[in-house]
Amino acid sequence: MEEETFHALYAATAKPLWAYIARVSGRPDVANDLVQETYCRFLTSKIADRELAETKPYLFRIATNLLRDRWRSGEDARWSEPAETGFERDLDTQIDVRDLMQQLKPRERQLLWLAYVEGMTHSEIAKSTGLRSMSVRIVLLRARRKAAELLARKERAVHEV
Amino acid sequence: MKCEREQQVIHATRNGLWTSSLRAHLRDCALCTDTELIAASLKESAATLPRQIELPPAGLIWRRAQTRGRVDGLRRATRRPFLIVGVLSGLYAVVLLLWGLLQLPQSVSRLLITPPGLNGNVALAGAALSGILVIVGSCVLALETRR
Numbered sequence: 230m231e232e233e234t235f236h237a238l239y240a241a242t243a244k245p246l247w248a249y250i251a252r253v254s255g256r257p258d259v260a261n262d263l264v265q266e267t268y269c270r271f272l273t274s275k276i277a278d279r280e281l282a283e284t285k286p287y288l289f290r291i292a293t294n295l296l297r298d299r300w301r302s303g304e305d306a307r308w309s310e311p312a313e314t315g316f317e318r319d320l321d322t323q324i325d326v327r328d329l330m331q332q333l334k335p336r337e338r339q340l341l342w343l344a345y346v347e348g349m350t351h352s353e354i355a356k357s358t359g360l361r362s363m364s365v366r367i368v369l370l371r372a373r374r375k376a377a378e379l380l381a382r383k384e385r386a387v388h389e390v
Numbered sequence: 391m392k393c394e395r396e397q398q399v400i401h402a403t404r405n406g407l408w409t410s411s412l413r414a415h416l417r418d419c420a421l422c423t424d425t426e427l428i429a430a431s432l433k434e435s436a437a438t439l440p441r442q443i444e445l446p447p448a449g450l451i452w453r454r455a456q457t458r459g460r461v462d463g464l465r466r467a468t469r470r471p472f473l474i475v476g477v478l479s480g481l482y483a484v485v486l487l488l489w490g491l492l493q494l495p496q497s498v499s500r501l502l503i504t505p506p507g508l509n510g511n512v513a514l515a516g517a518a519l520s521g522i523l524v525i526v527g528s529c530v531l532a533l534e535t536r537r
Contacts, residue, residue, distance in 0.1 A: 232449075232452050235448060235452055236448045236449075236452075239448040239451070240448070243445050243448075244439075244443060244445070247439075247443050247445060248436050248439045248443075251439065252435070252436075252439075261444070261445075261446070264445065264446070265446055265451055265454070268451045268455065269451060269454055269455045269458055271455075272451075272452070272455035272456075272459070273455055273458055273459045273462060326431050326432060326434070326435035327435070329431070341428065341432065342432065344400065345400055345403075345425075345428055345429040345432045345433070346404075346429075346432045346433060346436050348400055348401060348404050350397070366392075370392075373424060373425065373428060374424075376428045377424035377427060377428060380427050380428065380431055381427070
């Protein structure tokens with residue numbers, strides 16, 4: 230891959246990738262580190278010369294694996310997160326998505342983000358996470374149900390206030 | 391439970407392009423209502439993020455990857471020769487040690503009986519010692535190469 234091509238790829242994918250890592254890990258500092266590591270691994274791999282459409286799921290796959298490695302090595306507490314600094318609260322709706330994400334399992338957060346923010350299909354999510362398409366469907370269904378329930382509860386609470 | 395139009399709802403939420411039929415569908419489909427609620431919340435959450443992002447420059451990552459690539463390449467290139475040298479030294483050491491072991495009983499007895507004959511056996515003892523050292527060395531080399 231040429232340096233200019235990489236610059237274009239970076240400009241197109243770095244922010245979504247950062248947002249994904251930040252929201253799934255709940256930590257912007259982790260996102261800063263992992264974004265760099267993801268691109269370094271990507272550039273030293275053999276897949277670096279492929280098309281953008283193929284590249285994007287691969288970048289998310291590397292990032293997902295790095296996140297999983299952190300959880301496995303205990304660098305981050307797996308299901309609990311430290312208080313975030315630098316994230317803004319959603320003042321308009323009073324629905325804090327960060328709280329919602331904290332109540333979901335990491336795998337559920339990953340899938341929700343990829344499906345609803347990145348707009349990935351089940352097969353693209355499967356490529357990005359290493360799960361089978363069937364597992365993606367099941368986990369996503371469960372995550373969506375849980376998220377909808379939490380959001381509806383918060384909305385009700387806001388209306389009552 | 392799955393709705394065929396769920397993906398359309400996600401895309402419409404992301405792009406803001408709602409068709410009238412999709413709006414009408416949203417009113418009747420509980421599943422798509424949930425989908426729209428989640429997608430809108432996450433989209434809004436994602437929209438607050440770019441202001442905080444301080445991404446490292448692409449050039450810095452590129453240079454770092456180039457350096458890492460060179461180091462990895464060097465490691466890959468030297469791995470096989472190191473391994474071959476390690477294996478060959480191991481073989482040499484084993485042969486040398488076997489030869490030394492065959493010679494050793496006679497020399498040891500000679501050493502014990504006639505100390506002046508020590509000079510003649512120094513080479514043999516040295517060979518055995520060097521054999522042991524080579525074995526230890528090749529083991530260390532093999533371990534380092536694997537690491």
